Amino acid sequence: MTRDEIFEKVRAVLVDALGVDEEEVTPDAKLTSDLGAESIDFLDISFKLEQTFGFKIAQGEMFPENVAKDPRYVQDGKVTSFGLDELTRKLPHFDFSEFRQDPRLTRIGQVFTVDSIVNYVQRKLQTATAAAS
Amino acid sequence: MRWMWIDRIVEFVPGKRLRAVKHVSLAEEYLHDHFPADPSTALPSLPVMPGSLILEGMAQSAGLLVGYASAFREKVVLAKVSRAELHRDVGPGSIIMYCAEIERLDSTGASTRGDVSLISLDWSGHSFGAPASERQTECPIAGAAEVIGRIDLMFSHLDRNMSGQEFPEHNFVFGAAFRTLLTASGIALPHDDPDFSRRAGKAG
Numbered sequence: 001m002t003r004d005e006i007f008e009k010v011r012a013v014l015v016d017a018l019g020v021d022e023e024e025v026t027p028d029a030k031l032t033s034d035l036g037a038e039s040i041d042f043l044d045i046s047f048k049l050e051q052t053f054g055f056k057i058a059q060g061e062m063f064p065e066n067v068a069k070d071p072r073y074v075q076d077g078k079v080t081s082f083g084l085d086e087l088t089r090k091l092p093h094f095d096f097s098e099f100r101q102d103p104r105l106t107r108i109g110q111v112f113t114v115d116s117i118v119n120y121v122q123r124k125l126q127t128a129t130a131a132a133s
Numbered sequence: 134m135r136w137m138w139i140d141r142i143v144e145f146v147p148g149k150r151l152r153a154v155k156h157v158s159l160a161e162e163y164l165h166d167h168f169p170a171d172p173s174t175a176l177p178s179l180p181v182m183p184g185s186l187i188l189e190g191m192a193q194s195a196g197l198l199v200g201y202a203s204a205f206r207e208k209v210v211l212a213k214v215s216r217a218e219l220h221r222d223v224g225p226g227s228i229i230m231y232c233a234e235i236e237r238l239d240s241t242g243a244s245t246r247g248d249v250s251l252i253s254l255d256w257s258g259h260s261f262g263a264p265a266s267e268r269q270t271e272c273p274i275a276g277a278a279e280v281i282g283r284i285d286l287m288f289s290h291l292d293r294n295m296s297g298q299e300f301p302e303h304n305f306v307f308g309a310a311f312r313t314l315l316t317a318s319g320i321a322l323p324h325d326d327p328d329f330s331r332r333a334g335k336a337g
Contacts, residue, residue: 040287
């Protein structure tokens with residue numbers, strides 16, 4: 001599957017889950033601030049991606065899980081450098097470079113772009129192909 | 134049990150499907166004040182059941198199905214209405230059937246798919262022949278069920294998702310009313326049912 005094909009399928013999932021128009025779903029669009037996603041929508045997106053691509057998404061594999069209350073990850077409302085390194089390592093589909101400049105937890109939504117979801121799916125499909133061969 | 138919007142569970146496959154019926158009675162108070170107003174038509178203004186309460190009936194049906202799957206250990210709350218379409222008005226004397234199915238279930242929550250049907254019974258005493266239209270299907274109660282709507286929902290397991298927020302220890306979601314409904318429908322509560330863990334089915 002090409003990246004464009006993956007993008008189209010991811011876009012269809014986001015249109016369905018978030019009730020937005022196709023035109024609004026650009027690669028740079030942020031799920032929360034641009035497309036209005038809330039926490040339950042992340043679960044819905046996860047379920048729909050599973051159905052579309054035929055894989056299972058484990059908790060914490062696509063979106064960060066249980067980070068907010070963990071003092072190793074967040075201090076004084078800011079993600080720690082340990083937290084940033086861990087997130088970068090565990091969630092390589094996201095680009096945390098801009099977020100690092102101002103790592104206030106309230107800004108974490110800046111990282112969840114449509115492109116990063118496409119990255120996740122692409123990696124997941126590649127791993128599946130590699131495992132199968 | 135004022136807020137029970139389903140009367141009886143008529144089919145129950147744990148972890149998979151639940152069908153419940155609701156009889157709409159003229160004695161229900163909301164009908165006394167809920168009449169559509171459309172001056173452009175010459176139709177008389179008749180009481181109809183609000184769509185929001187039909188939605189609640191589906192939420193209770195689907196929510197019960199999801200809750201039972203974890204033996205009512207999880208606080209199952211409605212979190213999202215993914216899709217809600219109703220094509221017919223529902224008036225007094227109607228029998229609504231909710232058919233809810235679990236699409237996906239995991240520790241954080243579930244998504245469900247649901248059909249809303251109107252049951253018509255043959256009061257003349259004759260049995261029904263072949264369904265009159267492709268939208269009619271046989272249903273477990275003698276009669277015919279016509280699908281009049283589709284409601285897809287998402288539920289959240291509250292304790293798993295609101296990190297840091299404190300909720301009461303006991304499960305406030307599934308109270309006495311739900312237990313009465315289950316028992317009156319002939320369904321064992323999960324803890325009473327020795328076969329529960331065998332039949333409950335796996336998540337996903």
